[in-house]
Amino acid sequence: LKADLKAIAERFRQAGSLLLLTHRNPDGDGLGCMTALARVARAAGKGSDCFCTDEIPLRYRFLFGDDLPAGKEKFARVLERADLIVVLDTCSFEQLPEVAGTLRRLKDRTVVLDHHATGEEVGSLRWVDPTAAAVGVMVCELLDELNWPIDTTTAEALATAIVSDTGWLRFSNSSARTFRTMAKLVAAGVKPDELYATLYQSDRLERLKLQERLLWRMRVVCDGRLAVMHLRKKDFVESGARQDETENLINEGLRVGGVEVAALLVEQKDNVRVSLRSRKLVDVSAIARRFGGGGHVRAAGCRVAGDLDHALEQVTSTCCEAVRQVEPAD
Numbered sequence: 001l002k003a004d005l006k007a008i009a010e011r012f013r014q015a016g017s018l019l020l021l022t023h024r025n026p027d028g029d030g031l032g033c034m035t036a037l038a039r040v041a042r043a044a045g046k047g048s049d050c051f052c053t054d055e056i057p058l059r060y061r062f063l064f065g066d067d068l069p070a071g072k073e074k075f076a077r078v079l080e081r082a083d084l085i086v087v088l089d090t091c092s093f094e095q096l097p098e099v100a101g102t103l104r105r106l107k108d109r110t111v112v113l114d115h116h117a118t119g120e121e122v123g124s125l126r127w128v129d130p131t132a133a134a135v136g137v138m139v140c141e142l143l144d145e146l147n148w149p150i151d152t153t154t155a156e157a158l159a160t161a162i163v164s165d166t167g168w169l170r171f172s173n174s175s176a177r178t179f180r181t182m183a184k185l186v187a188a189g190v191k192p193d194e195l196y197a198t199l200y201q202s203d204r205l206e207r208l209k210l211q212e213r214l215l216w217r218m219r220v221v222c223d224g225r226l227a228v229m230h231l232r233k234k235d236f237v238e239s240g241a242r243q244d245e246t247e248n249l250i251n252e253g254l255r256v257g258g259v260e261v262a263a264l265l266v267e268q269k270d271n272v273r274v275s276l277r278s279r280k281l282v283d284v285s286a287i288a289r290r291f292g293g294g295g296h297v298r299a300a301g302c303r304v305a306g307d308l309d310h311a312l313e314q315v316t317s318t319c320c321e322a323v324r325q326v327e328p329a330d
């Protein structure tokens with residue numbers, strides 16, 4: 001791992017201009033790392049562009065100011081001027097639609113920083129560390145290795161990466177290494193109370209109305225150990241919430257005592273997006289893989305073809321089976 005870190009650092013040193021990108025349905029980790037690296041690269045005299053196929057979720061807009069990542073229509077232009085493509089927080093072509101073909105073709109020019117246990121051969125050089133709570137932790141270590149300074153704005157972006165992947169430092173991936181990295185970022189100027197307010201006390205009322213529907217419909221099955229939640233297209237229309245405002249709603253399921261696995265199904269145009277979380281015992285990445293998805297042991301996701309009711313049935317029975325295979329939590 002140390003060798004991978006050093007090799008990646010060398011590629012960054014040699015690069016003239018970076019193109020930074022992350023997985024679809026981008027989250028705080030991918031986006032925080034993206035903007036942090038773009039900023040420090042510019043300070044080091046390099047060119048840098050961020051690219052994102054999806055719209056940036058409202059929660060994370062502040063990371064970019066007026067300088068939002070390039071969208072699809074600008075991909076050719078930003079690709080042309082980059083001599084190093086950096087893929088953040090994924091190592092799966094399936095998570096990189098629109099650009100997967102280009103990345104396969106430009107493998108030699110591509111490097112990956114990721115912390116997911118499952119992955120493919122994206123890029124010629126990969127630093128994948130599943131023990132890192134967030135790619136944000138790895139980026140901090142990379143910047144240390146490069147001796148590239150972290151200013152307050154960069155520190156806020158990296159702290160956003162870390163807190164969003166650790167549930168504000170309360171999930172099981174919050175290790176001493178995670179807290180050490182956070183301590184550095186706080187020393188660099190991050191104010192935890194202000195960052196918390198920016199990230200988690202800035203919701204739109206519409207999002208809370210969506211949450212109300214989700215809570216009202218939550219079912220706890222499988223002897224009280226599986227929480228199943230779902231949202232239909234009409235919930236978004238009627239509440240006025242946006243598709244990207246579902247982030248973190250999955251965690252509501254684990255607030256119920258005794259629940260080991262929480263599943264959230266969100267109806268899409270032609271499939272169902274499924275998020276899975278587990279408290280302690282079940283490997284939900286294994287469940288996600290059965291539906292062609294992936295992720296971490298405690299947090300994973302997949303997409304299920306067909307309509308919502310069909311997906312609900314399939315996901316509920318598969319999760320219940322997995323829950324029954326482990327001993328009760330007490």
Ligand SMILES: [Mn+2]
Nearest residue numbers: 029089135165
């Ligand atoms: Mn991540």
